[in-house]
Amino acid sequence: AACRLFGQDEAALLARHFQSLTHPDDLKVQSCHVIELASGEIDDFQMEARYLRPDGGLIWGLLSVAAVRSEAGALRYFVAQIQDISNQKSLIAELSQRKLELEQANDSLTQLASxxxxxxxxxxxxxxxxxxxxxxxxxxxxxxxxxxxxxxxxxxxxxxxxxxxxxxxxxxxxxxxxxxxxxxxxxxxxxxxxxxxxxxxxxxxxxxxxxxxxxxxxxxxxxxxxxxxxxxxxxxxxxxxxxxxxxxxxxxxxxxxxxxxxxxxxxxxxxxxxxxxxxxx
Missing domain, CATH: 3.30.70.270 (Reverse transcriptase/Diguanylate cyclase domain)
Known part of the structure; x- marks a missing residue:
């Protein structure tokens, strides 16, 4: 599933660091959350982020990350899940554009009427x-x-x-x-x-x-x-x-x-x- 999502084969994907897949504009927020997880300030986080594909395309993903700790509270590893929400984001963007066009049309009609x-x-x-x-x-x-x-x-x-x-x-x-x-x-x-x-x-x-x-x-x-x-x-x-x-x-x-x-x-x-x-x- 991850290979299909990121457009890479398993070997290429395993060779990549997760941060290298994240869009630079989203990386800072994501890194801050990871630091908070590692320090124990939070137990999990969820955020929307953009990810880079080899062909230059972008995908939107809903990233959910949780920390798994030992009985003593020491961090053992992270469990992460990415849900592809590109279609939802495209639909939201399209709806926003349609709303803007409708508002502009209404403004034009108001102008014509006045x-x-x-x-x-x-x-x-x-x-x-x-x-x-x-x-x-x-x-x-x-x-x-x-x-x-x-x-x-x-x-x-x-x-x-x-x-x-x-x-x-x-x-x-x-x-x-x-x-x-x-x-x-x-x-x-x-x-x-x-x-x-x-x-x-x-x-x-x-x-x-x-x-x-x-x-x-x-x-x-x-x-x-x-x-x-x-x-x-x-x-x-x-x-x-x-x-x-x-x-x-x-x-x-x-x-x-x-x-x-x-x-x-x-x-x-x-x-x-x-x-x-x-x-x-």
Whole structure:
């Protein structure tokens, strides 16, 4: 059985030292256990180890070793048994790989379900979930959360003039500009059509307007078939103010309803006052 396991004939196997058959990475642990056996610290041990075959292949074995001692307790010899567990290890490795592939597939599906296919930004549904999460986090921390709503100015005219394909390219360029204009902690999504929403954690009104102005300016400098501009509305959710006003937990609708509506009102003001500007409320 040992000859079949190690791929050697009896004479060759008897000429080998057992340690020479053990994979170097497993030899140290195995040697430590043998020393513990010889010193009487333990009576037996069991471990999984890799063993080398003459053809360069590896086998996995379950090594069980026990010490046989005299009546006086002196070590007489070791009894060792190796069970071939290569198939089990291969099966476990295959199952682990399948599990990893499944997790990756699930992650991909989650990404597809939460991302806008055109721009790669969060979609409206995912944005709604993040708004609720960020409001809860801001309320727990007692920190402000800024809402910035952007809308492309005269985007219908751009589509009519250059076609929807060029309109899609413009939307992707704007989305990229939004990502480059904001911070790593900020949440960006396509709220619908030519509307985009930024959620800026731990950001007061002054800083939120600065980020919105920087984003507006960067969009205006994009190299498109015709210049495009954006209008922006800013509203900052303050947990203590919302709680005092009874708006932290609206009686009807989700928690983000009030701050989102306020950002939309500010956006309407920006549109009404000439577009290509930022208004806050």
């Amino acid at each position: 991302r806008d296919p055109l721009t790669g930004l969060l979609n409206r549904r995912a944005l709604r979930e993040r708004m609720a999460q960020e409001i809860a986090a801001a309320t727990e921390r007692g920190t402000p959360l800024a809402f910035v709503m952007f809308d492309l100015d005269h985007f219908k005219d751009y589509n009519d003039a250059f076609g929807h394909l060029q309109g899609d390219i413009a939307l992707r360029e704007v989305a990229q500009s939004l990502k480059q204009s904001t911070r790593a902690v900020d949440i960006i999504g396509r709220f619908g059509g030519e509307e985009f929403l930024l959620l800026l954690p731990e950001t007061d009104a002054v800083e939120a307007v600065q980020i919105a102005e920087r984003t507006r300016a960067n969009v205006a400098e994009l190299s498109l078939l015709h210049p495009l501009t954006v209008s922006a509305g800013v509203h900052v959710f303050h947990p203590e103010v919302a709680a005092a006003d009874g708006a932290a937990l609206p009686s009807e609708g989700p928690a983000e309803t009030v701050p989102l509506a306020q950002a939309d009102i500010a956006l309407y003001r920006a549109k009404h006052r000439g577009r290509n500007r930022v208004e806050s409320i």
